[in-house]
Amino acid sequence: MNLSIQNVSKQYRRDFWGLRDFSLELGAGVLGLLGPNGAGKSTLMRILATVTGKTGGTVTWNGVDIAKHPDDLRQVLGYLPQDFGVYPNLNAREFLEYIAAIKGLDAKSAKRRIDELLQLVNLADAAKRPLGGYSGGMKQRVGIAQALLNDPQLLIVDEPTAGLDPEERVRFRNLLADLSGERIVILPTHIVSDVEATATSIAIINQGQRVIHTAPETILQAVEGKVWTWVVSSEEFAKLKQSHLISNTARRSDGVHVRVVTEQKPKGDAQPIPATLEDAYLYYVQTSRSNGAI
Numbered sequence: 001m002n003l004s005i006q007n008v009s010k011q012y013r014r015d016f017w018g019l020r021d022f023s024l025e026l027g028a029g030v031l032g033l034l035g036p037n038g039a040g041k042s043t044l045m046r047i048l049a050t051v052t053g054k055t056g057g058t059v060t061w062n063g064v065d066i067a068k069h070p071d072d073l074r075q076v077l078g079y080l081p082q083d084f085g086v087y088p089n090l091n092a093r094e095f096l097e098y099i100a101a102i103k104g105l106d107a108k109s110a111k112r113r114i115d116e117l118l119q120l121v122n123l124a125d126a127a128k129r130p131l132g133g134y135s136g137g138m139k140q141r142v143g144i145a146q147a148l149l150n151d152p153q154l155l156i157v158d159e160p161t162a163g164l165d166p167e168e169r170v171r172f173r174n175l176l177a178d179l180s181g182e183r184i185v186i187l188p189t190h191i192v193s194d195v196e197a198t199a200t201s202i203a204i205i206n207q208g209q210r211v212i213h214t215a216p217e218t219i220l221q222a223v224e225g226k227v228w229t230w231v232v233s234s235e236e237f238a239k240l241k242q243s244h245l246i247s248n249t250a251r252r253s254d255g256v257h258v259r260v261v262t263e264q265k266p267k268g269d270a271q272p273i274p275a276t277l278e279d280a281y282l283y284y285v286q287t288s289r290s291n292g293a294i
Contacts, residue, residue: 001027001028001062001153001183001184002025002026002027002060002061002062002063003024003025003026003027003048003059003060003061003154003184004024004025004026004058004059004060005022005023005024005025005026005044005048005057005059006023006057006058006059006060007021007022007023007056007057007058008021008022008023008044008047008054008056008057008058008059009021009022009054009055009056009057010040010043010044010047010052010054010055010208011055017055017208018040018043018208019040019043019044019047019054019208019209020208020209021057021209022040022044022057022205022208022209022210023057023210024203024210024213026184026186026201027184028180028181028182028183028184029180029181029184029185029200029201030176030177030180030185030186030187030198030199030200030201031184031185031186031187031199031200031201031202031203032187032189032194032195032196032198032199032201032202032203032216033186033187033188033189033202033203033205034189034190034192034195034202034203034204034205034281035188035190035204035205035206035285036190036206036285037190039205039206039207039208040205040207040208040209041158041188041189041205042081042082042158042188043208044188044205045079045081045082045156045158045186045188046081047059048066048154048156048186049077049079049081049156050066050067050070050073050074050077051079051081053067054067061073061076061154073154075150076150076152076153076154077150077152077153077154077155077156078147078148078149078150078152078154078155078156079147079155079156080143080144080146080147080156080157080158080160081158082158082159082162084139084140084143086131086132086134086139086142086143087131088130088131088132089130089131089132090130090131091127091128091129091130091131092118092123092126092127092128092129092131092134092142092145093114093118093127093128095131095142095146096110096114096117096118096142096145096146096149097110097111097114099146099149100113100114100149103149103150105149105150110149113149113151114145114149117145117148117149118145120145120148120175121141121142121144121145122141122168122171123138123141123142123145126138135163136162136163137163137164137165137168139163140160140161140162140163140164141164141168143160144157144160144172144175152183153183153184154183154184154186155179155183155184155185155186156185156186156188157176157185157186157187157188158188159188159189159190159191160172160187160189160194161173161189161191161194169194170197173194173197173198176198177197177198180198180200187199192277192278192281193278195216195277196216196277199216200215201213201214201215201216202214202215202216202219202277204219204281204284204285204288206284206285206288206289207288207289209288211284211285211287211288212284216277219277219280219281219284220275220276220277220280222280222283222284223261223275223279223280223283224274224275225272226261226262226263226275226279226283227247227259227260227261227272227273227274227275227276227279228259228260228261228262228265228266228270228271228272228273229257229258229259229260229270229271229273230257230258230266230267230269230270230271231252231254231255231256231257231258231269232255232256232258233255233256234255234256236256237249237256237258240258240260244260244261244262244266245260245261245262245282245283245286246258246259246260246261247259247260247261247276247278247279247282248278259273259279261275261279261282261283261286
């Protein structure tokens with residue numbers, strides 16, 4: 001099982017590229033694709049899902065070019081786009097039956113699979129309610145269910161936890177972890193905690209280019225010894241924001257407790273602390289802006 005992305009680019013206007021020379025090699029597991037809003041995550045996902053074309057480069061699924069033979073991938077693809085929509089007059093079961101028919105599932109297999117998925121996404125009790133009356137989080141869970149209908153080998157879930165409450169988010173993270181051993185799962189998001197809980201590898205994208213692709217531990221190792229904390233006044237904090245990469249703050253009675261990512265110890269009473277994935281993500285994004293993505 002292999003998804004190969006080689007030097008893929010997407011040009012929207014003469015002076016604007018959504019992607020430029022983006023490359024990845026993926027096998028079974030969960031890829032956490034981290035990047036700021038507008039970095040190119042959704043553009044890449046639409047290309048992989050054969051929804052939109054690319055300007056240059058190649059994407060192959062098990063050695064087959066998906067631009068030339070899109071059906072080879074579509075048969076094994078599950079896709080939850082960021083802007084997923086539903087038919088408001090259908091209930092969840094009717095909607096999933098409709099999607100199952102589009103995907104070519106026979107009626108008996110579809111019914112069994114829909115029953116399983118409604119339980120999995122915690123919608124069995126609401127299965128006969130019209131989707132127009134669902135909350136945003138409930139609609140998102142319907143979207144997750146439809147992406148899993150054909151038991152896909154490649155599962156793309158674009159910003160999947162948007163609108164989910166904390167309990168639902170944890171449930172979905174656990175689901176992704178359970179699925180990862182037997183398929184390729186791509187999780188594009190800007191929510192670092194979602195990636196931290198599920199990803200077996202992480203790629204960071206910024207300004208349409210790949211910054212890094214490696215194991216979570218390797219990304220963390222790169223910022224060890226570069227994260228510091230100390231207490232400053234509100235006045236000092238205003239100045240500090242202009243000169244340092246601040247990953248977190250907390251206001252206390254003794255001042256502002258700041259967390260800073262920097263190569264050198266920032267001042268005399270700053271103390272080193274263990275790096276988090278969010279520290280590393282911010283560090284790589286800022287570095288790519290300064291030096292150009294690699």
